[in-house]
Amino acid sequence: MENSINVSSEVGTLKRLLIHSPDSGLGKVVPSKAQDWLFEDIVHLDTMRRHEYDYYVKTLLYFLDTEKIKGKLNEIDGDESRNFYKPDHPDYFNSEKVIELQKLLADILEDNLTKMKLIAAICAIEHEWYTTHDELLSLSPNELAKTLISGTTPGNEMLFPPIPNFIFTRDIGITINNHLLLNKPAKLARTREALLSQYIFYNHPMFAEIRKNLIEIPDNETLFLLPEEEAESNQSTLEGGDVMMVAKNHLLIGISERTSIYAAKQVIKVLFEKKVLDKITLIKIPKKRDYMHIDTVFTQVKRNMWVILGTLAKPHSESEDEVLIRSGLLKSKKSEKVHLVQFRRGQENEPRVIESLEELLTEISVYDLNCSPLEVQFIYSGNNEFPFGAREQWTDSCNLLAIKEGVVIGYDRNDKTLEAFKEAGFEAVKVADLLQDFEAGRRSPETIQNTFILLPSAELSRARGGSHCMSMPIFRENFE
Known part of the structure; x- marks a missing residue:
């Protein structure tokens, strides 16, 4: 299992994933550049790291690699000076199941040829001088990994912009059965993180067994010939938040602000040619910052349960649209569709139109995951109450990571959505309390079920990504 890479669902028991804990670059985002770097606000790094994200990592360790954390919790929490979860610390947990990208990057930089090639590529895309190349070449693998990610040298010189979105590892690639689909980011701010990820996947021994199964999306070779007004929609851009492996034979791809129709068509072509799966559904959502990716609109909780934004769940009637337009909540009848x-596969010229998100997700639960139609449930953002649905979707009420079926991690601030979960029979538990229960033996990760784990989120929510965004699963148990 240690070397296995396979994901065939969104809710099978999670066994291995890639993460990146907040680095010093996040603490260098300035207000004038925040939106260019795809952040809504500047964050307080220490609070985000120690009092929010560290709980996320501790929870993942308890469920995926218990021996790395059990019996050590009070020691870790009691030492405020320790940056426990960064790979350059002597007490770094070094799990093979909860895997830090910075560690993988440092590993591949031990090879001098890889190191030289990556430094040259980074200097080219960041428009740096030859002297910078030499300066980077003199750094140790650990120091260089930190610098390439944070943009700051060990001497605290800021060489490059930070890549604050690197904490959202979901976007760098998606595991589709035993294949890995690599992303092509839509925004310039994410170019360096995509390059670092490609080098990791192509050079780290962890991915050696599936190297032939790495899938890169081809660029549009005629893009430079198109008029400017046509070029944007014909770019080949795709991010992992728009791709969901919902069943062994079924992939969802979102067409959004970040993922283009052209890229989605290329993915369909490649995956069908390779016979990786037989069914792909495209979901075109409004191109709005509010939504960004499909995993900000819905995620899966159990085989028969989904959390979803109610306003996009069902088709609107013309009369409903007119009311929304008159009230100023909708600009046009097309904007919120x-x-x-x-x-x-084999019937590409006979696409099937599906009426609504609820219809699609119901079909997945029933036909792909063998649930009864009467069992399918929807939890609505903000409990489907105005204006809480939109407010809480903005702070990632629909962006949940299932650690196993019925056990999800989400932010603690979405009160109305949490009410809906409780009405559906879920227990809500603060992550700090849950970890202490694990440590004391009052609860067990193996037996816990129907639980919403509440993650502190004052700073994390400013970054516009939830627990689903902050994970790239590379191995989940299959359903029987």
């Missing part, structure tokens, strides 16, 4: 088209 969701369009769904399903393709099957």
Whole structure:
């Protein structure tokens, strides 16, 4: 299992994933550049790291690699000077199941040829001088990994912009059965993180067994010939938040602010040619910052349960649209529509139109995951109450990571959504309390079920990404 890479669902028991804990670059985002670097606000790094994200990592360790954390919790929490979860610390947990990207990057930089090639590539995209190349070459693998990610040298010289979105590891790639689909970011701010990720996947021994299964999306070779007004929609851009492996034979791809129709068509072509799966559904959501990716609109909780933004769940009637337009909540009848088209291998010229997100997700639960139609449930953002649905979706009420079926991590601030979970029979527990219960033996990760784990989120929510965004699963148990 240690070397296995396979994901065939969103809710099978999670066994291995890639993460990146907040680095010093996040503490260098300035207000004038925040939106250029895809952040809504500047964050307080120490609070985000020690009092929010560290709980996320501790929870993952308790469920995925218990021996790395059990019996050590009070010692870790009692030492404020320790940056416990960074790979350059002597007490770094070094799990093979909860895997830090910075550690993988440092590993591949031990090879001099890889180190030289990556430094040259980074200097080229960041427009740096030859002297910078030499300066980077003199750094140790650990120091260089930190510098390439944070943009800051060990001497505290800021060479490059930070890449604060690197904490959202979901976007760098998606595991599709035993294949890895690499992203092509839509925004310039994410170019360096995509390059670092490619080098990791192509050079780290962890991925050696599936190297032939790495899938890169081809660029549009005629893009430079197109008029400017057509070029944007024909770019090949795709981010992992728009891709969901919902069943062994079924992939969802969002068409959004970040993922283009052209890229989605390329993914369909490649995956069908390789016979990786037989069914791909495209979900076109409004191109709005509010939504960004499909995993900000819905995620899966159990085989028969989904959390979803109610306003995009069902088709609106014309009369409903008119009311929203008159009230100023909707600009046009087209702006808030969701369009769904399903393709099957061998029948690519006969796409099927699906009426609504709820219909699609119900079909996945029933036909792909063998649930009864009567069992399918939807939890709505903000409990489907105005204006809480939109407010809480903005702070990632629909962006949950299932550690196993029915056990999810989400932010503690979305009160109305949490009410809906409780009404559906879920227990809500603060992550600090849960970890102490694990440590004392009052609860067990193996037996816990139907639980919403509340993660502190004052700073994390400013970054506009939830627990689903902050994870890249590379191994989940299959359903029987």
